[in-house]
Amino acid sequence: MVSPRRTGICFSAQKADTATKEANGIDGVLDYVGMPLPDVYSAELSEFVLAAGVRLLADRRPDIMYLTLTDYIQHKNAPGTDVADDFYAMLDSYAAQLDELGAVVAITADHGMSPKHKDDGTPRVVYLESEVDSILGIGAGETGSRVILPITDPYTVHHGALGSFANVYLPEGADREKVIAGLADKEGLTAILRSEDAAELYSMPLDRMGDITVLSDKFSAIGRYPEWHDLKNLDVPLRSHGGLGELDIPFLINRAVPTPEETKSRGPNGEEAALHNYDAFWIATTHVSAHAPVASAAATGA
Numbered sequence: 001m002v003s004p005r006r007t008g009i010c011f012s013a014q015k016a017d018t019a020t021k022e023a024n025g026i027d028g029v030l031d032y033v034g035m036p037l038p039d040v041y042s043a044e045l046s047e048f049v050l051a052a053g054v055r056l057l058a059d060r061r062p063d064i065m066y067l068t069l070t071d072y073i074q075h076k077n078a079p080g081t082d083v084a085d086d087f088y089a090m091l092d093s094y095a096a097q098l099d100e101l102g103a104v105v106a107i108t109a110d111h112g113m114s115p116k117h118k119d120d121g122t123p124r125v126v127y128l129e130s131e132v133d134s135i136l137g138i139g140a141g142e143t144g145s146r147v148i149l150p151i152t153d154p155y156t157v158h159h160g161a162l163g164s165f166a167n168v169y170l171p172e173g174a175d176r177e178k179v180i181a182g183l184a185d186k187e188g189l190t191a192i193l194r195s196e197d198a199a200e201l202y203s204m205p206l207d208r209m210g211d212i213t214v215l216s217d218k219f220s221a222i223g224r225y226p227e228w229h230d231l232k233n234l235d236v237p238l239r240s241h242g243g244l245g246e247l248d249i250p251f252l253i254n255r256a257v258p259t260p261e262e263t264k265s266r267g268p269n270g271e272e273a274a275l276h277n278y279d280a281f282w283i284a285t286t287h288v289s290a291h292a293p294v295a296s297a298a299a300t301g302a
Contacts, residue, residue: 009056013048014040041157043073043087050094057101064285065103074113075158075239095254105254106284108277112246116162116221117237124238126188128166128214129224135182136174145170145179147224148210151242157233162221164243167195168212176211188220190244218245251280255288 009025016029017037030037033052038044046069053067069091077083091107098105118124133144151163170176176194183192191198191214198213199206216222221240223229275283 009060009062013038013045013052016048016052040070040155041072043083043090045070045072046087047090047094050091054094054097054101057098057103070155071109071113072155072158076236078115078239099254103254104284104288106251106280107253108251108280109249110277111241112249113239113241114218114245115237116164116219116240121237123160123162123231123234124188124220125162125223126186126216126220127223127225128168129228130226131183131186132168132170132179135179136171138171143171145174146210147222149222149224151240156230159240160229160231160234160238162223162229162238162240164216164221164241164246166214166222167208167210168214169210170212174211179212183214188216189214189222190217191215215243218243249277251277251283253280253284253288255284257283258287 007025011019011024011026011029016033019026019029021027026032029052033048033055035044035048035051038048049067049069053065056062057065073084073087077087095105095107116124129145129147132147136145138144146169148167148169149161149163150165150167151159152161168179170179180192180194183189186192193201193213195209195211195213196206198204199209202213214222221238222242
């Protein structure tokens with residue numbers, strides 16, 4: 001096995017004060033970056049990552065850097081608000097510094113972030129576990145369905161564990177078709193699928209998808225049942241993600257790029273496939289030269 005000519009550096013901004021050379025390839029990160037340890041629920045967490053990236057690029061010239069930010073600001077602040085504008089101005093300033101240092105900079109997101117609330121600011125939610133149990137006639141104290149929400153990360157301040165995608169596990173012997181039919185006309189839902197169909201449609205692992213897969217529309221969220229969700233931290237109207245309404249995601253590159261027709265990726269059978277946001281790395285490393293002319297922006301949707 002050929003060893004890399006240089007070892008990598010990898011650390012979490014949230015735990016930058018505990019980084020060591022042995023575990024992370026670097027220590028003394030707070031002094032190195034010149035910023036205090038940021039709070040996880042802040043714009044400063046993302047700024048810390050960007051500041052670290054600029055310093056590492058200038059100082060150590062890594063071959064590849066991956067700088068991942070948080071979406072706290074986007075969950076809490078709508079586009080065009082002062083806080084959102086200030087955040088993107090900050091991001092622009094660091095992107096400019098990376099550009100000035102000669103980097104090919106690719107910027108993208110992992111999902112959209114639509115408003116999912118009513119006119120009065122309260123969340124627009126379909127409590128799916130409650131709905132399924134009602135359709136099956138399951139009462140309190142009985143063993144009912146179980147809804148798994150992939151959005152349930154530890155950062156419930158962002159979204160209250162309310163997303164737009166859910167897997168439903170039914171009690172043994174439950175009538176799946178009855179549930180699908182019962183949910184068919186539920187306002188806020190756009191897809192109620194047998195999980196084997198959803199697995200094929202969305203290229204997902206069937207053994208982790210339960211019996212039914214459900215998606216909500218762009219302006220609605222899915223929850224389990226009201227008592228399970230702690231929404232006291234939703235101090236602003238809910239913005240969240242996870243459904244088909246969040247698929248239109250651009251990526252930006254600071255170099256001239258070939259036309260989309262010249263960079264078509266290929267599907268499993270050799271067919272042409274559309275470019276997606278997750279192709280940003282492929283485009284930046286395969287179709288863009290570090291010495292190519294600087295472009296103002298180039299983008300493609302998901």
